[in-house]
Amino acid sequence: QDNADPSAVIRIGSLYEPQNLDNTAGAGQGINEAFNGNVYEGLFQLTDDGDVVEKLVSGFEMSEDGLTYTFTLQPDVTFHSGDPLTAADVKHSIERVTAETSQSSRKRSLANIESVEAKDDSTVVVTLKERSISLPYNLTYVWIVNDAAEDLTSGEDGTGPYKLDNWRRGSSITLSPYENYWGEKPKNSGVTFSYFKEATALNNALLTGAVDIITSVQSPDSLMQFQDNPSFVVTDGQSTTKEVLAYNDRVAPFDNVKVRKAVARAIDRKRLLNSIWGDYGTLIGSFVPPTDPWYVDLNDVDAYDPESAKALLAEAGYADGFTFTLDTPNYDPHPIVAQFLQNELAKVGIKVEINIITANEWYTKIYQAQDFQATLQEHVNHRDIVFYGNPNFYWGYNNPQVVELIASAEAGSSEAERDEKLKEANRLIAEDAASGWLYLYPQIVVSTASVSGYPVNGLNSQFFAYDIVKQAQ
Amino acid sequence: MSLLDIRGLTLSTGGQTLVSDVSFSIAPGERLGLIGESGSGKSLTALATIGLLPRGFRVQGSIKLDGHEVVGASESAMIALRGATAATVFQEPLTALNPLMKVGKQVAEPVVRRHRRAGETVDRAAVAREVHSLLERVSLPDIDRIVKSYPYEISGGQRQRVAIAMALACRPKLLIADEPTTALDVTTQVEILDLLSGLVREDDMALLFISHDLPVVARVTENVVVLRRGEVIERGQVHAVFDEPKHEYTRSLVDAATAFDKALGPAR
Amino acid sequence: MLVYIARRLAILFFSLLAACVVLFILLRLLPGDPANSLISVGADEAQIAAARRQVGSDLPLAQQFLQFITSLARFDLGTSFISRTPVLPEIMDRLAVTLPLTVLSFLLALVIAVPLGILSAVKADRWYGAAISVVSQLGIAIPVFWVGILLVTLFAVNLRLFPSGGFPPRGWGAPVEALRTLFLPILTIAIVMSASLLRYVRSATQDVLGSDYLRTARALGAGFSEALVRHGIRNGAVPVMSILGIELATALLGAVVVERVFNLPGLGSMLLLAIEQRDYPNIQGVLFISTLLVLLIGFLADLGQRLVDPRLRESRGARS
Amino acid sequence: MSLISLDNVAFGYSRKQQVLHDVSFNLRSGVNVGLVGESGSGKSTILKLLLGLARPTGGRIQFGDAELNPGDRAFMRDYRRAVQAVFQDPYSSLDPRQKVQSIIAEPLRALRIPGSHQEAVEKAIHDVGLPVDAIDRYPHEFSGGQRQRIAIARAIVARPQLILADEAVSALDLSTRARIVDLLKALSEEMTILLVSHDLAVVAALCEEIVILEKGKVVESGRTADILANPAHPYTQKLLASVPRMPA
Amino acid sequence: MSGQVETATMPNRRGSLTLTVGLVLVGLHVAVALLTLMWTPYDPTGMSGGRLEAPSLAHWAGTDRLGRDLFTQIMIGSRIALIVGFGAVAIAATIGVTLGVLSAFATRYLDDILAAAFDILIAFPTLLLAMLVVAATESASLFSATLALGIAISAIVARLTRILAKRILSMDYITAARTAGASWPSIVFRHLLPNIWPMLAVNFALQFGLAVIAEASLSYLGLGAPPPNASWGRLLQEAQGTVYTAPFGAIAPGIALVTLVIGMNLLADGLRDAGDPTRRGRQ
Ligand SMILES: Nc1ncnc2c1ncn2[C@@H]1O[C@H](COP(=O)(O)OP(=O)(O)OP(=O)(O)O)[C@@H](O)[C@H]1O
Ligand SMILES: Nc1ncnc2c1ncn2[C@@H]1O[C@H](COP(=O)(O)OP(=O)(O)OP(=O)(O)O)[C@@H](O)[C@H]1O
Ligand SMILES: [Mg+2]
C-alpha cells in the first residue's frame, strides 16, 4: 500500500501454541499456523483460496496410468542452514511423513506411495500403489526439511521466507526473514506469534495494541469492540471447523437411523448457532464445508421439525424417549452446546446426561476405546469426508456404498470425477444422519486497521505472514 | 506540697465502677503502702496515676503528679512525667519485660533516655557500667550472664529485680511498686525490701508500695491506705492501723497475718 | 541450631522423595494417556502405537517407575513427552517469570499490609482504622482471577497504562518491558494477599498493643511510637512470620490462575498445560520444584522466626 | 503406717541436668508433710514423680507394698484412687470450657466411682466453702482463690488417702489464704496432705512434719515445730530469718 | 503472686453487629438455597429469554448466551456454593482434626512424619489435587470438586490443630485430668476439642470462604462442578467472554460470592466473640 513500513515486525495473536516444532511429531495445529509457508514449504502449497499451486517444484508430470509422478525442483533453493535443496531432501521429507513413527495427520492419505526416488539432484520420482488424484493436494502437507537437520522438535531447517528466531515456550514464537530466500522477500521485517490460553486475554491484547492481528475469534461478543471501531478490521472468512454431535452408530439407540434423524430434527440449529456465534457461522447440514470441492447444501435433509422428530422416535420404538450420556469435552463451546442440546432434546422426550471429560480423555475413551453413546467434537480438517469411509472410525458409521464411493474417488481419472463421487457420498451420509452436524464455525480474523495482506480463510490452520504489511504511523 | 495528690478518683468501665472516690497523697520522701484484697483496685489506681489505664476507662476526680494534672493530660505532657517524676514496677514480672530483647538492652533503654533528656551525651561503655551497677543494686548474681540473657532465660525473681532496676534507672521522684516481691522467695524478698527502704532514705525517693502482704508492707512503709472493692476503708500510720484496725475487713487481714506469724513461733 | 537445620533439611528431603513416589503413582491413575497429546483425529492404530512407544506409556508400570526413580536420584527431571525438551531448563525459563512474580507481589503485599495493618490496629477507634479492616474483609472474599480481570479492564483496556498480559519475547532481555508486563499481575496477587496478611498484622499488633512490656516501656517514659517501634516490631513479626510460609506458598499456587488471566509463560501455565497433555515428566518436574521451593520457604520462615525469637531456639526438634 | 516412701530417688529432665539427688522421706497416714525450698529446688518435680507423670532415674518410690509403676494400668487405677493433686497455677489447672460441676466430677467419672456424682460434687464444693450454685458456672467467673478451692474440691471429691498440693495457697491474699489453710486442716482428719510451699508460715500452720530441699537435696527434715525452733542447716536458718513478720 | 479476678463477659457491641450482619448474609443464602429446592423464578435450564439480555424486570440479572435466566442460576449457585463450602469444610474438619490431634499426641518420630506430610500437602497445588480426585471419582462432579478442596484444606486444618492441641496439652488441666485417671479419649473429647474449637471454628469459616472461592477458580479452569450445575465460578467464567458486551453477567454472581464469603467470616467472628465463655470483652 501507500506508505507501508518494511521495517515493521508483525505481531500475531493466536490461541494455538504448538507443542513442539515438528508436524510429524504431534505438534498440533499451531505449528501449521506458524510454520506452513512461513518457515517450511512443500512441493505444493494450498493457497488461502483453497487452490493447490506449485511451490518448491517448478513443474511435474503424471504418467498415463497415474501411478508415477516426476517432480522437477526449483533451482537455487537453500535451507536456512545454508544447505542447498536436493532431491534427497525431498525423498527424506516424504518418507519422514510416511514413516512408521510419524504422527502426521496426513500419513494415511500418503499411504499409497510405493516409493520415492531421487533421479538426480533436482528430479524426484514418486511411484504410487494406486491412482491418487489428490497427490499434489496431499503433498501440500509435507514439509520439505533438510535431511541433515538433527533437531526438528525444538529447532528447524526449512526453505521458507522466515527462519525461527526464538521460541519462548508458553508465550511466543518469533520469526525473522531469511536473507537468502529463493523467492519473493517478505514485505515485513519479521513476525511474532504470541500465544494465549484465554480468548479474552487475546482480545485485550489486540485492543491494547500488544498484537496487530488475532487469527481466530472465539465468540461474537468480543467482536462488538472491534466491529464499530474504525481502528480495527474484521474479516469473516471460510472455515473448515465443524461442530459435530457424533453418535456411536454401533450401539443402541443410535444404531437406528430413525433415532439419529429424529435427534437431528429435534435440534433448532439456527438458534444454537445464534446462541454461540450471534450472526456469524454457517449451517451446512453435513460434514462438508463450502471450501471442499464436493460441497452440497444439505440443510434440508433433516431440517428442524420437532413434531416429525417425535413421530420418528415413536416409529423407532422410543415413543417415551430415552436417556443417553453425552461425553462433552471441557472446553468452549462444547459445554454450552451440550446444555443447549439437553434442553432441546428434553422437548421430544430424550434425556441427556452431560459427562464432562478432558480433551485427553476424549482420545482414550471415545477415539480409541469407542466406549460412548454420543459425544461432541470440533473437526477442523479440510477435506476430511474420508473419515466416513472408514468403518473403524470412532463413530462407527458403516455404509458399504459410502465406503466404496470414497475409496474409488481417489482412483478417479479426474478431479471432476472425484468430486462427483464424493458429492454422492456426502448426500448418502447426510440421509443416514450419520452424525449430527450442528454448524460450521466462522473464521474471523481481526486486525488493526494499519495492517493488511493477511490470509482470511485460514484453511488447514495456515497463516501466511509474508505478505502482511503495516502502515507507518 | 505533695508529690502525688489524688482527689476523689473514680474509675469506671462498661457501666461498672471499679474504683470510687479514692483520695490520698504522698509527700516527697514519703513511703505509702496500698493494701487490700485481690481485685480491690490497687493496680488500677497506680495505672491511673501515670495515665496508662487500658482503653475504655472513664476517669473522674483529680490526680496531681508533681503539681501537674494527669487526668485529661496530653500524651506528650505525660511522657515528660513518666519515668522522670514517677516510675513504675508492674505486678506481672513474666510479661512486663520484652521477651525478645536482651535484659541488658532493656535496662539500658531508660538509662539512655534519662541522659538524653538531661541533654547529656553518653557513650556505650558508660551506659553499660551504669546498667551493671543498677543490677548490682538489686542484688542480682552473675550479672555478666544476666545482661546477655533473654527474659525467659532467667528466673521469675530475677525478672522482677530486672524490672525494679529499670524503674530505678529513671531516678524517679516517686517509685510506684506494684507487688514487686510476690515472685520472690523469702530470702531474696528481704534483700529487695531492704534495697527499697534504703533508696527512699538515701535518694529521698517517695514510694507507693502496693501489696496484700501485711508484714511486707509493715517492713517498708510508714503509712498505709486500705482498699476494699474500690473504696478506701481505712488509712493511717502502719503501726496504728495494724495494732488497732478499725474496719472489720482490716481486722480480718491483720488477724490472719498474726495467726501465720504465731505458727512460725517467735521471731528471732 | 545446626543440628536442627540438618534435621529439618533431612526430613524435608526425604519427605519430598516420598511425595514424588506417591505423586508418580497418583499421576498414573489419571485417565487419559500422554500419547493422546501427540495424535490427532484421523490417527491410525500404528500412529497411536508409535505415540505410546514414544512416551513410554506402553511399558509396564514397574519399569516406568524404575526409570523415574533412577533419573530422580540423579536429579534429572527427564525430558518432556510432548515437546521432547529437557524438563529442568524449561522450568528454569518459567521460573524466570514466576519467581519474580511471586516474590515481588509478596513484597508489595507486605508493603501494603504491614503499615495498614498496624494503622488499623492502632487507630481501631477511628473511622479509617475500621474502614481498613472492612476493606480487607472484602479483599479476602474476592477471587484472584476476578481482581485480575478487573485490573486489566481498568488499567490496560480503558486507561492503556499497562499491557494486558503476555511476556516480552525477549524476556528479561527487555527488562523495562518485562517489568511493565508483570506490574498488573503483581498488583493482582498483592491485593488479594495483602488482605489476609493485613488481618494477621492487625491481630499481631493488637497483641503487642495489649502487652505489658509495651506498657512498661511507656511507664518509664518512652513515647507511644517509640515504644511500638522498639518493642513491637520484633514481637509482632513472630506470629506474622509463622504464616508467611503458607502465604508465599499460596502466592506461588495462586500464580497458576493469575498466569492464566495475564497470559504469562510461568510455572503455573506450564503445569496447567502439562496436566492437560498428561505430560508426566513436566508435571512431576514442576511439582518437585514448586514443592521444594514452598518447603524451603517455609523452612526459611521458620529459621527467621527462630532468629527473631530466642525462645524458639530452645525448643527441641522440628516442632513448629 | 507408711503410705508412700521415697528411697534415694534421683531424677533429671535430661542427662546433663540432674534435678533431684538421693531424695528420701516417708509419708505416713495422718501426718501432713510440708515440702519447703526455694524456687527451682525440685519441689514440683517430686510431685510429678509421685503422680506417676515421670519415672525416677534412680532409687524407688514405694506405695504400700508395691513399687510405683506408671506402666501398670491396674496398679495405676488403684493408685489414682488413693492419690490426688492440686496444682500450682490456679489459672491453667481448670479447663476453661467446662462447668465447675463437670470439673469436680472428673475423678469420679474417670475412676468409675459408683454412687451419685452430683451429690458428691455438691458435698465437695460445700466442704471447700463455696456456694453450691457455683457448680453451674465456668472457672473464669471465679477469683484466683475460688479457683484454687475448686481445684481442691476436685482433689478431695474421690476421698483419696493422699493429696499432693503444689503451692496451693501462694496465689491467694492473706485472709483467703487463712481460710484455705483452715479448710485443709479440717480435711486432714480424713486425708493426708503433702504440701509444697515456700511459705514457712503456711507449712507451720498445717504440717506436723517438714522436709527442706535445697538444689535437689534434702538438707533437713523432721517435726516442724522442732526444726522451726532449732534449725540446724544454715539454709534453713537463712530461710527462717527472712520471713517478714508483723510489727510487734 | 496475686490473683486477678476476671470481669464477666461484657456484651460487645461491635461483636454483636458482626454477628447480626453475618447471620443475615449467610441466612439469606441458606434461605435462597432452600427455596431453589422448591421454586425458582424460571426453569434453570429453560431458555426463557433472548441471548444476553440486560437486566430487566423479567430477568433481574439478565440472561446468558442460551437465554437462560441468570438470577435463577445465581440462586441455584447458592446451593452449590453452600454444598461445596460446608462439604469441603466438613471433610477437612474430619480428616484435619483427626490427624492434627493424632500428631499432637504422637511420638516425636510419628509427629515429624505427619508434620512433614501436612507441609507437603499444603505445598501441593489444589488444582492438581482436584484433577486427581476428579480422576479417581471418574468424572468432574460437585462431589469430586468438594472432596478435592476438602483434602487440600484438611492439611491446613491439621497443621493448625496440631499447634493448638500441643499448646492445650501442655496446660495443667490436662495433667490434672491425667492424674485424675482420665482416659485419652476422654481427654480429647472433654478437654482438648472444646478448648481448640473456637479457634478452629474461625478458621473453618475462613476456609469455607476459601473453598467457595477455590471452587470458583476451579470452575474458571474447567475443573469445577460440571453443567448444568450453575456454580458461580462457572457463571463468572462464562461471563468473562462477554465482559464487554454483557458485564452484568459477571457482576451479579460476583456479588453473590462476595456476600456469602464475607457473611461467613463475620458470622464466625461474631459467634466466637459471643459464644465463648472465656472471652473477655477486648478493649
Ligand atoms: N482492663 C480492665 N477492664 C475491665 N476491668 C478491669 C480491667 N483491669 C482490671 N479490671 C477490674 O478492676 C478491678 C480492680 O483491678 P486491679 O487490677 O486494680 O486489682 P488489684 O487490687 O491490683 O488486685 P491484685 O491484688 O489481684 O493485683 C478488678 O475487679 C478487675 O477485674
Ligand atoms: N519440663 C522440664 N524440663 C526441663 N527442666 C525442668 C522441667 N521442669 C522443671 N525443670 C527444672 O527442674 C528444676 C526443678 O524444677 P521444679 O519445678 O521442680 O522447681 P520448684 O521447686 O517447684 O520451683 P518453684 O517453687 O519455682 O515452683 C528447675 O531447675 C527447673 O528449671
Ligand atoms: Mg494488681
Ligand SMILES: [Mg+2]
Ligand atoms: Mg513448683
Ligand code: NI
Ligand atoms: Ni490453594
